[in-house]
Amino acid sequence: MRFIFIFLVALLAFFNYELWFGNNGVDRIKELQEKIQVQQELNEAALARNNAMAAEVHDLREGTQAVEELARFEQGMIKQGEIFVQIMSPNTP
Numbered sequence: 341m342r343f344i345f346i347f348l349v350a351l352l353a354f355f356n357y358e359l360w361f362g363n364n365g366v367d368r369i370k371e372l373q374e375k376i377q378v379q380q381e382l383n384e385a386a387l388a389r390n391n392a393m394a395a396e397v398h399d400l401r402e403g404t405q406a407v408e409e410l411a412r413f414e415q416g417m418i419k420q421g422e423i424f425v426q427i428m429s430p431n432t433p
Contacts, residue, residue: 360366399406411417418424 358365396406400410
């Protein structure tokens with residue numbers, strides 16, 4: 341009877357050691373959960389960026405306003421009949 345008790349206590353101690361200090365113990369699980377959290381945040385940011393790019397592609401394919409806006413700001417183009425006015429700030433020494 342005493343041998344069974346000692347064996348069970350030793351077995352319990354072994355499993356507790358593995359749980360707290362083993363290769364797949366509590367510290368490793370916490371570390372992996374933190375990595376999962378960081379990766380999920382990165383995935384959400386990438387998804388938001390992808391959605392924004394998909395919306396921009398849709399606007400460029402479907403509408404003319406996005407193309408006009410890009411032409412105005414990136415190429416400096418103006419419509420026929422418009423007057424281009426550039427206001428410059430004064431140079432201060």
